[in-house]
Structures are given as structure tokens and as C-alpha cells.
Amino acid sequence: MSLAIVIALPLAFLAGFALQRGNICAVAAVREGVEEGDWRRFAALLECAAWALLGLLLAAAFGWMPLREWPAQPSLVLAMLGGVLFGAGALVNGACAMGTIGRLGAGELALLAMPAGFMLGAVGAAELGARAGRATTAAFAGPAFSLLLAALCVFVLFRAWTALRAAPSAMALKAAIVAPRWPPALAMAVIAIANVALLLLIFSWPYTTLLVDLARGSAMDVALRLALAVVLVLGAGAGSATAGRFSWRAPDLRAVTSCFGGGVLMGLGGALIPGGNDALVLIGLPLLQPSALAAYAAMTAAIALGFWLRRQRTV
Secondary structure (H helix, E strand, O other): OOHHHHHHHHHHHHHHHHHHHOOOOHHHHHHHHHHHOOOHHHHHHHHHHHHHHHHHHHHHHOOOOOHHHOOOOOOHHHHHHHHHHHHHHHHHHOOOHHHHHHHHHOOEHHHHHHHHHHHHHHHHOHHHHHHHOOOOOOOOOOHHHHHHHHHHHHHHHHHHHHHHHHOOOHHHHHHHHHOOOOOHHHHHHHHHHHHHHHHHHOOOOOHHHHHHHHHHOOOOOHHHHHHHHHHHHHHHHHHHHHOOOOOOEOOOHHHHHHHHHHHHHHHHHHHHOOOOHHHHHHHHOOOOOHHHHHHHHHHHHHHHHHHHHHHHHHO
16 A cells, blocks of 8 residues: 555545534535525635645645646636536535535435436536536736735735634633534635645545546546545544434435436536536635636525525525
């Protein structure tokens, strides 16, 4: 077993554990924003991308992943279409790519239908997805990049200031870590750190990226990436079990149908992005890809519109 595998598997487990403890899910985050006016959980998802960007810039500074090796973005139009399809699918599924892992880890077996549907959708969009994946220009140069770096520095200083103001004692910090629920910002910071390390070891580690690659017949390191996906679920299971929330829930036909149908739409969208919202937050947004920003905005808008329409029907 190589050193990379020895390091990568515990990192995937940690990411799954933090994902479960923080109840991380874009669908749940947008629902809270639309129905309750609370966008803090959604902001934590964007913070994850900011921390991941900081880690990637440090990696570039040390020569571990030079900027020239960062991939360029796919078509903006197809990425936005993919974001809308993915958001609609996540709404039908009841969870995004991250939320699916969290709920699977909690014992909801119906969510197993989502990856199966995702693969079917990705196969159906493989031709378009291949064109979407043909890079245009990269997005990490020029004045916009300088402005974003300045904003990142302000964000880091702000987080450092708030952490110093809170100044939790060692006992309070330990209590927060072992608590059954983590603040979303803490969970996403842990996921971001694990993600950057995983990107340096196995760049295309998110499981939705693996599913898209398999649909295109271009997957590499399949066994390792599949193992990372399994360990990610096991980490989520451990996070659920140690919080006293794990419970096997047998699937019913309606739930399986929703998860499978949602997965098909998510796979169609994921082939155009390419990947899923996990790949967007963990790879696309930290790499400053305009297509990732467009896709994530389109995905969020689709989910928000769905909840808004649902709310109007109940008024």
C-alpha cells in the first residue's frame, strides 16, 4: 500500500465525519435561506471554497501544485444548464451530493438509488459532457484575481479576529468537537483542509467526478477513488453513530423512485458541470473557475425556486 493511499483514506474518513456532524447539504442550506431567512449554513459552503482556495495557493507557493497545472473551465452556457439540472435533481432527491453521503451514513438506504440514477443520467449526457469538459481559458490571472486574493486575505483576517474574540478554553473546544452537531463553519473548515490534502494526492477524488468519468469511459484510479467514496460514507456513518443518530431505514418505493429520478437529473447536470456540487465546492470554486461560479449560482437558483414555488402552493 502506497503512502498516498495510507494518507488519503483517513482524510476521506475525516471529511465524511465532518460532513455528517455539520449536517452539510446545499438543499437543506437553501431551504433554510428561503423558508427561514437563515443563510448561515449556505455561507459555510462558500467558506469551504475560500479555505480550499487558501490551501491551494499555499500548495502553489511551495511548488506542490503550480498554477499552470490548475485545469481551465468548461463552457459557461453548458455549465449553467448543468447547474439548473443538478439543482432540480437535488431537489427531487431531497439532498445534494454531500447531503446524500450524510444521509447514507445515517442509514437511509433509499439514497443508494441516487448514484445509480446519477450514472444513468451521466451516460445519457456523456457526449455533451465531453464537449463541456474541453477547456477554454483558465481564470487565475489579471486584476480580478488580485481583487479576489485581497478579498481572501480580508476573509482570513476576519476569521482570525473572530476566533481570537471567542477564545474558547481547551475544555470548551473539546466540548464543541465531541458535540453531536458541529457549527457548519467548523465542519466546512475541516472538510476544506482534508479536501486540499486529498486534491494534492488524488485530484479528482470527489465521488460525483468518478461517476461522470465512469460514464465517459475515461476513469483512472477507479479502485482507489471508489475506496475513497466508500470510506467517505463510513466516515459519515461514524459521525452519525457517535452522535446517536444512526438508524437503518428500509427504503420504500416512493423514496427509491425520487432518489433515482433525482439522481438521473443530477447525473445529466453533473456531466455538463462536470461533477456535482461537491466537485464545485471542493474543486471548481477554489480554482476560481467562472463556469463553476455560474453553475453553482444556477444550481442554487433552481433549488431556491423549487422551495419558493412549494411555499406558494401551501400559502
